Amino acid sequence: MLEDILKQVAAGKLSPEDAQQQLATFENLGFAKVDHHRKKRQGFPEVIFGEGKEASHIIDISRAMLSKGDNVFITRMEKGKADAVMSALPAFQYDEISKTLFMKNKAFEQKFNDYIAIVCAGTSDLPVAEEAAKTAEACGVEVRRFYDVGVAGIHRLFAHIDEIREATVSVVIAGMEGALPSVVGGLVSHPIIAVPTSVGYGANFNGLSALLTMLNSCASGISVVNIDNGFGGGYNAVLIHQIANRST
Amino acid sequence: MLEDILKQVAAGKLSPEDAQQQLATFENLGFAKVDHHRKKRQGFPEVIFGEGKEASHIIDISRAMLSKGDNVFITRMEKGKADAVMSALPAFQYDEISKTLFMKNKAFEQKFNDYIAIVCAGTSDLPVAEEAAKTAEACGVEVRRFYDVGVAGIHRLFAHIDEIREATVSVVIAGMEGALPSVVGGLVSHPIIAVPTSVGYGANFNGLSALLTMLNSCASGISVVNIDNGFGGGYNAVLIHQIANRST
Amino acid sequence: MLEDILKQVAAGKLSPEDAQQQLATFENLGFAKVDHHRKKRQGFPEVIFGEGKEASHIIDISRAMLSKGDNVFITRMEKGKADAVMSALPAFQYDEISKTLFMKNKAFEQKFNDYIAIVCAGTSDLPVAEEAAKTAEACGVEVRRFYDVGVAGIHRLFAHIDEIREATVSVVIAGMEGALPSVVGGLVSHPIIAVPTSVGYGANFNGLSALLTMLNSCASGISVVNIDNGFGGGYNAVLIHQIANRST
């Protein structure tokens, strides 16, 4: 693009002043290039992190996004705030467990043949697991849920291990001692995104215990996101899933 | 015993002075009672924590104990120091992996029909596991070793799970993420003593990761001792084992 | 059992298809074996961890368990939630201090000759101590309570030490500096389950101080469960107690 502009200047078709202005904007040159990657993450909805933002603010941002026809996905929305947003924008759908809002304005661009596994240790970790699941679904990716398969009753995990193995990537969520990703990591050959949760008590230290467990896993193929970051777990999984499907 | 002494005084068989002296000693009254429990832990060898003690000091303590005919067990003995002790007291036997010394001076008093399981995640945890095993063996208890059965290759654990289940109690040793006790705890019905080890790197923080994992285990029936405390793991297991066998 | 099935197949008494189905279920083979241990922990009630679960959810789970005739024990139940459960299932009995619910639907299977000691440092630790006590009682085990015997007034502990010594196992609960298990551990010969509590202030750091104290105890025979985990303390004690009584 720089080449084009320079040629036009050389050809007298573009004054140096106009060229300079074009080169100074993001759309044309330099740092604009920096912004191009956003395009590549197509298929993704626009995402709003709802925590700490007021309902009116979220409505404004949503409207701006909706005006471009994007799908919009909002995380960390307590019910009251979600209701306020939906009274203004009734096309949003609220999921109470994951505390997410989603509005689908256009069809998903990509079709995938396979799915992401969301594996979850205990019922208390469900909100985080569902945040991961809804994130993936908001990108048009199929997820399969394997819940309540914690290591203290490991036969439940084995009952589903074949189906987990067939996934492209697993998001494994666990609180308390956080051992589930290690066990799953020893049983599957695809990448695992581990999500520690703050579920637990006493020396759990708000998820620190599970976080350290996952970082120290002796199984290979596990990487970790922040405590309770279900969105991060789902998002990373979709990124990998997209790459895996890019040639289809 | 107080009753006897008082009756003798009343009967004029014991002067008040002699009575007072008797009551003043540990062997007869008052706090002496405090010391009686030591007797009950029969079958246990005298134990010396070798770390930080000089060889000459250990030799002196050992001699005092040996003079009473006790078995003597010494932990945390680096090879050099152990050699020094053995050159003076050649009846000691040194185990290089567990870094323990043992001298058997009398037969074990108690016979047990069953055994303790020592379950260990990785080969690097072996010194701690062996410290636990040698501790139990120094009390005359049979141990069965299940090593290298970490959660990242869980089929190895399952290959031995029936034999582990038949034990009275398990000592489960793990470093890195420390998830093994949780998995074992979900598979057996006897008590588990969990021993975190400082094996690992990075955010392992010298065993803190494994320690927190074990304290936060979602499996019931697990209690924890200090990091790398193989002796504590073995000792607690023997205590439970003895109770289990007390009516035989 | 696998042997039986194979012989029947060889004898033509069982079609390969039926054999496969039998082998595929948990009740018959393979991982099903994994589930058998649950049976062994007989005498235990079904346990529900009430914290973070809604009353309606707890009622559903309870009903499922009650339908099998089991005793049911629920921990971490705030009064309001307990009332809601009891209005649906009035046979539950609520204990306000330990915040536990218990429903006894069948007689305890086992008779024990001896008891568990629950030893507690201060009156503020009482809720945790009672959670331990109620857990043991819900398993049909006799407990004896030794409360307010903290180390700062050690004569109170000595007044009861003989009775504590006669127990099979002690659960020792302490907050603040958490020194009580060390002192008791020096006076008794049976195993001690130490439970740190979050009682304290300032540099107590929500029980971390007591937890570290107990892990670092210089007395042998002490193992530790999570902060405020009265249930874990009681449960581990019952496990040991059962083993001790298994031959009776």
Add this chain to the structure above:
Amino acid sequence: MLEDILKQVAAGKLSPEDAQQQLATFENLGFAKVDHHRKKRQGFPEVIFGEGKEASHIIDISRAMLSKGDNVFITRMEKGKADAVMSALPAFQYDEISKTLFMKNKAFEQKFNDYIAIVCAGTSDLPVAEEAAKTAEACGVEVRRFYDVGVAGIHRLFAHIDEIREATVSVVIAGMEGALPSVVGGLVSHPIIAVPTSVGYGANFNGLSALLTMLNSCASGISVVNIDNGFGGGYNAVLIHQIANRST
């Protein structure tokens, strides 16, 4: 496979005893399935974690692996120990910066069209970056190195950003404040594996600072492995890379 065996038994071609034995081994049934995933991670060399293992032990393990014709990759090998191994097994090649040994016994099975980017903040982080790079190369994956592109001189990063963007996945290594993954994460659309290093001083706390930075990154698409875990970074990247290339 179970089906086949049962049919043979029914047909009298296999005795129940032989069937039982086959079913009992890992290769044939049940947990053996657990071991099958190892096959899927083809293209990977056998990996030995060298730290804490003695040279003679490593030689033994290596020989066992080499006997099967596998490629072998060993991490965390100080020069002295590496020399000892190479004097016995001279076909190993040592890389002094990454402290890895590699022996290639067969051609890589898979051909890839694209590459992994290894992005590294400072020259002091080089050993960790090279451990990641060598890990990937030992799997037959092309890596491109972008070193010394820390955020304090961000123009150096921008000079290479287009080439980084074209990679399938990036491994981003940083010590000190660990900010590089956040910046790269804002510029590329593929997954990022972040590796904190213990490089730094003062309040770096052996890599804790960089670890927390990466876990808290406000950029999406970043997951984290343990401190200084270059192998984990490279390994996770290869897993993703393989999925991305599986249809070719």
Add this chain to the structure above:
Amino acid sequence: MLEDILKQVAAGKLSPEDAQQQLATFENLGFAKVDHHRKKRQGFPEVIFGEGKEASHIIDISRAMLSKGDNVFITRMEKGKADAVMSALPAFQYDEISKTLFMKNKAFEQKFNDYIAIVCAGTSDLPVAEEAAKTAEACGVEVRRFYDVGVAGIHRLFAHIDEIREATVSVVIAGMEGALPSVVGGLVSHPIIAVPTSVGYGANFNGLSALLTMLNSCASGISVVNIDNGFGGGYNAVLIHQIANRST
């Protein structure tokens, strides 16, 4: 006393049974001796730690103590709870800043010629400082208050340093960076009890910052109590003060 009892038994003046009973009670022998020290701390009121105790419970304890004619001092009493106690026991006097209750039922036994200095960094630390002051006053000790003399305006401290120096002992209270005890410790020659407070924000970590500062003080003669433990500060000071005045 043991001697007396034994002589009476020998003289037939006391039956062995009665002697045994006397010896068995705390008031007479053995561990009773343990309880004697309480007597020595005369001049001290009975102290109740009010936090976490219900008003009705406090009323009961207070009544028991008052029946013996003791002075009673209660700490950590929120206004509502204090009002409830005072409506039952109107002779209590409440101090709103220190949140203490005091009831004086008898004159202080000891007269002192000198005073304790309570030195306090900022106005926000006042509740802790006043808890220390009221504790000392409840023991009949004169205190002099030197408030708002933090190190950031050190001339205010110097204006009073002579009067601080004349005290027997100083209690120095500080939050935030907690530097005041170090400065005072360099200016006076008597012992200093340092009390860190949780006043501050950000990296204060609930008083940890001030606690570490005080423990690491480069001035000699400083010892530290728990965070926000004004009572402990005052109590330790009174103990020293009493010793200093014991010959008067």
Add this chain to the structure above:
Amino acid sequence: MLEDILKQVAAGKLSPEDAQQQLATFENLGFAKVDHHRKKRQGFPEVIFGEGKEASHIIDISRAMLSKGDNVFITRMEKGKADAVMSALPAFQYDEISKTLFMKNKAFEQKFNDYIAIVCAGTSDLPVAEEAAKTAEACGVEVRRFYDVGVAGIHRLFAHIDEIREATVSVVIAGMEGALPSVVGGLVSHPIIAVPTSVGYGANFNGLSALLTMLNSCASGISVVNIDNGFGGGYNAVLIHQIANRST
């Protein structure tokens, strides 16, 4: 001044008693000198840290300051408390985002040609950023705000980098991973005051993550204030700004 007094004494114009009294006050001698520096920080308003102070107390302090004709600036004022203060002193102006009150009673003494840059990573950090900005403005210093320029979208920062470079000093505010000061520090040549915020979740640990990041920055020219300490950031910047302008 001491010289003057002594000369007057020598000349008999001042009695030794009066001289002593004069020398004893802060205004005249000795430590009074200590207080002189306050004068030098002219241009600064009187500052009140509002947190933890009651409205009535703040009104009293404000009135005392206002009586001297000073400008008054109050931080950490929740809306309710601010309203209470303003109902008594309606000349105060409240800023809801920064939670500050300001009353301007006299013109700013100094004119500056240049400005301070307030650079802020995310919209959630705005309250801290505005506390910094309002602090500077209350000193009569021009600030320019560069908000929402976090490192995950670094082109937004570059769009403004020239204007940031022209500032005398920058205050850079960031939560979550806290990487912004490192990036800015690599792009500008003036001093940077970095302010970590507690914005974030999970392993953010109330700002600890951002704090450590900033302390470990590999960019030179960055110094750090306490977590969420917007006032400290602004105040330090004004101090530097004043020095930079002192010769004008």
Add this chain to the structure above:
Amino acid sequence: MLEDILKQVAAGKLSPEDAQQQLATFENLGFAKVDHHRKKRQGFPEVIFGEGKEASHIIDISRAMLSKGDNVFITRMEKGKADAVMSALPAFQYDEISKTLFMKNKAFEQKFNDYIAIVCAGTSDLPVAEEAAKTAEACGVEVRRFYDVGVAGIHRLFAHIDEIREATVSVVIAGMEGALPSVVGGLVSHPIIAVPTSVGYGANFNGLSALLTMLNSCASGISVVNIDNGFGGGYNAVLIHQIANRST
């Protein structure tokens, strides 16, 4: 003194210039007063903290002190460095356990009728205990040692409790769980200086465990110094001891 100087000026006996000079020096006025307290701590030797100082430097400082006839006490002296100092200053006496040097150049000024108790949990804590003891002895104070009386064998403590009670003040040293001060604090009525040691392993965290235990003690009358700070323990005890003896 200021009064005197002013009167002399008024009387013409002192010129204003000379007066000013006198007032300007530390020896005469103003801050000099600050230095006077050193005088009050008479009976104390000059103390040098030897750690991190070179032998030659220590020799120089010692010579300066010795020239004034003071007693000199040096802590933290490894044997090699002590030998170097003693070869230059042979009058020093080295104590190998406490690693202290002492040279007595004049008689102790004060005679005391009573003693300080040094109470120590385990033999490994001995170096810290002896540092405390030697510190007190270098001030001319009698100490009585009660070693190896840890809480795990509490009858040993009781055997000496009467003699401990008669002390003016106790220094109680403990590592590992650090429970000893709490127990002693419940048995004596004088002040206790608690010294945590770094003795222990695993979750001891270099003395943090013992430190927190002591800060959280539920016994009154305990204050704490830094980890391993035997000097601080002894020094604080002597300060209290001196006050207690000041009227003799």
Add this chain to the structure above:
Amino acid sequence: MLEDILKQVAAGKLSPEDAQQQLATFENLGFAKVDHHRKKRQGFPEVIFGEGKEASHIIDISRAMLSKGDNVFITRMEKGKADAVMSALPAFQYDEISKTLFMKNKAFEQKFNDYIAIVCAGTSDLPVAEEAAKTAEACGVEVRRFYDVGVAGIHRLFAHIDEIREATVSVVIAGMEGALPSVVGGLVSHPIIAVPTSVGYGANFNGLSALLTMLNSCASGISVVNIDNGFGGGYNAVLIHQIANRST
């Protein structure tokens, strides 16, 4: 510059291809602008962080810098490594206390009328203080040293306070409790850069104590750099100093 290039293209003096190439390099356009700030920090020497770099590597970097005629300053150089560098480049001068190397190849560009104060608590902090001092001197800035003026003997600080006040900016270095910056901050009106050191023992935690103290300082005008980061302290001070002198 972009303008110039475009005009030349328009004028036909520069082909589009050459223009593109020029624009593509750092020296000419775009991100090159990013590099321009380096120019502004004139007067600064080239700085090399020596820790972790080999002597030969340092020699190479130094030669490259020297070839441009720059002054070169190297930090964290142990004596042995410094000697190796100096044997190749004898014009370097080594300072043993600060462990820095400096080579002056050209005169300092700027003359300053005033100085920076380096204020240091204890003699053990000297290496850090001297690193700060040498950093400033390598930029041609005068420093005045005020050493051994810790808060435990505060009169020593006051003896020099006037001279400290006259500095443009102070670097205040302290270990142990780190209180010195707070005290100095209450006495001077210029900015303070606080440098915590790792000097101390026990609960100092390698400088964490001093770091937290400084971050929590109740004095205004203090900002903090990393533990032991003398270079950072000096560098920040010079940045401020340069701004203060820019109009001269």
